[in-house]
Amino acid sequence: MSAVSDTTERILRAAGELFAERGYAGTTTRAIAERAGVNEVTLFRRFENKAGILRAMGERFAETAAGFSAGRQPDPGDTRAMLLGLAHSEISSAVENGGAAIRLAFDARTVPEVAELLGDGPKRNMEALAAYMAMRQDAGGLRSDIEPHVLAEAFFALTSSYVMYRMVMGNAEVPEDTALDTTVEQLVDLYWSGAAPRGEDR
Amino acid sequence: MSAVSDTTERILRAAGELFAERGYAGTTTRAIAERAGVNEVTLFRRFENKAGILRAMGERFAETAAGFSAGRQPDPGDTRAMLLGLAHSEISSAVENGGAAIRLAFDARTVPEVAELLGDGPKRNMEALAAYMAMRQDAGGLRSDIEPHVLAEAFFALTSSYVMYRMVMGNAEVPEDTALDTTVEQLVDLYWSGAAPRGEDR
DNA sequence: AATGCGTGCAAGTGCTTGCTTGCATTCTAG
DNA sequence: CTAGAATGCAAGCAAGCACTTGCACGCATT
Numbered sequence: 001m002s003a004v005s006d007t008t009e010r011i012l013r014a015a016g017e018l019f020a021e022r023g024y025a026g027t028t029t030r031a032i033a034e035r036a037g038v039n040e041v042t043l044f045r046r047f048e049n050k051a052g053i054l055r056a057m058g059e060r061f062a063e064t065a066a067g068f069s070a071g072r073q074p075d076p077g078d079t080r081a082m083l084l085g086l087a088h089s090e091i092s093s094a095v096e097n098g099g100a101a102i103r104l105a106f107d108a109r110t111v112p113e114v115a116e117l118l119g120d121g122p123k124r125n126m127e128a129l130a131a132y133m134a135m136r137q138d139a140g141g142l143r144s145d146i147e148p149h150v151l152a153e154a155f156f157a158l159t160s161s162y163v164m165y166r167m168v169m170g171n172a173e174v175p176e177d178t179a180l181d182t183t184v185e186q187l188v189d190l191y192w193s194g195a196a197p198r199g200e201d202r
Numbered sequence: 203m204s205a206v207s208d209t210t211e212r213i214l215r216a217a218g219e220l221f222a223e224r225g226y227a228g229t230t231t232r233a234i235a236e237r238a239g240v241n242e243v244t245l246f247r248r249f250e251n252k253a254g255i256l257r258a259m260g261e262r263f264a265e266t267a268a269g270f271s272a273g274r275q276p277d278p279g280d281t282r283a284m285l286l287g288l289a290h291s292e293i294s295s296a297v298e299n300g301g302a303a304i305r306l307a308f309d310a311r312t313v314p315e316v317a318e319l320l321g322d323g324p325k326r327n328m329e330a331l332a333a334y335m336a337m338r339q340d341a342g343g344l345r346s347d348i349e350p351h352v353l354a355e356a357f358f359a360l361t362s363s364y365v366m367y368r369m370v371m372g373n374a375e376v377p378e379d380t381a382l383d384t385t386v387e388q389l390v391d392l393y394w395s396g397a398a399p400r401g402e403d404r
Numbered sequence: 405a406a407t408g409c410g411t412g413c414a415a416g417t418g419c420t421t422g423c424t425t426g427c428a429t430t431c432t433a434g
Numbered sequence: 435c436t437a438g439a440a441t442g443c444a445a446g447c448a449a450g451c452a453c454t455t456g457c458a459c460g461c462a463t464t
Binding site: 209240241243244247248 | 410411412413
């Protein structure tokens with residue numbers, strides 16, 4: 001890795017950590033520079049703005065996350081397996097970026113540049129998820145006595161809360177893969193047991 | 203209501219709304235004054251600090267929420283009814299304060315005065331909830347193949363996400379009581395169906 | 405009528421923030 | 435070895451922040 005791409009790397013990593021910890025507005029360019037081990041001026045020479053750093057981070061997200069579940073065409077077969085795969089990819093990508101994406105979603109309400117970066121992505125994701133839930137309900141793969149948007153919200157809650165809870169509680173360190181896998185499996189198991197199609201009762 | 207207590211009221215309400223929308227650090231005293239329809243100086247004459255406003259808000263929380271489920275002695279009888287009551291009180295209190303409590307929990311990580319206000323309250327709440335889950339597991343009132351802290355986290359996720367999701371998506375208006383009741387019931391129903399004790403299989 | 409008290413208004417202080425400028429230094433490619 | 439690019443360093447600037455001060459006004463109680 002060349003020296004120049006290394007500083008870019010360090011800057012973006014530091015910015016990601018700090019955005020996750022303190023949000024966009026709460027992160028100063030001086031703090032980013034310090035954590036990256038770089039002079040503050042270098043930030044502005046490499047990216048033109050603080051917003052420029054955010055933009056570069058967003059592009060990196062888009063590369064690695066490949067759409068954050070948007071436009072995913074789910075295999076209409078095994079609902080449980082589909083949910084497990086979905087939960088796993090969402091949670092592990094959220095853990096990878098240290099919760100920055102979730103934290104930034106909060107900031108979008110008040111920070112215009114964050115709102116512009118995310119656009120209507122989260123909203124479209126939820127709508128797509130609800131649409132998928134409705135589809136599975138029609139196919140008999142999910143219980144039908146709960147509204148699809150409630151099912152979608154609950155699923156979103158389960159997956160996002162894993163990271164969110166640790167952000168709130170201060171347990172920010174990334175857990176080893178096995179513990180994460182176990183918890184995700186238990187969460188999906190819990191969700192699936194509740195969301196599976198009912199018998200004739202209730 | 204006397205004129206003086208009215209201004210105090212308006213200030214605290216404005217501060218609560220703004221803290222919920224933008225967080226503590228993101229809320230300026232000017233913005234609070236403007237929304238309260240009050241001169242900025244009045245803020246500092248009534249409460250000594252910006253932190254003083256936060257403290258006063260916290261005391262009001264404590265009065266109305268009466269401990270935010272901490273120290274609650276659950277009736278060991280009907281688990282489902284207990285969960286429904288718990289979810290309802292948590293969600294409706296969160297809706298009442300406009301999500302300020304949840305948003306402030308995020309700020310606690312980085313803003314010392316917020317951390318001091320909340321103390322270890324959230325953490326103790328979660329531990330108490332997990333302990334209750336474990337107790338119900340032992341009594342055969344909850345499935346035992348999922349760790350109690352996962353059960354507790356999932357329940358926390360379900361209840362907090364209702365408000366959290368609307369904060370992120372921008373749908374901040376308080377819903378009418380009936381719609382809230384229905385959604386909460388469906389959420390608890392979903393959770394309970396998944397968390398109820400199993401038969402002999404898995 | 406007089407005395408406080410709560411409030412508004414205007415101005416200002418010291419600090420932090422994002423961002424810039426000018427210059428010296430190091431690194432690297434040809 | 436040398437030219438150009440990347441980086442560091444010191445200093446500073448305008449704006450926004452929490453917070454203060456001094457003064458004037460209105461309103462209720464006495």
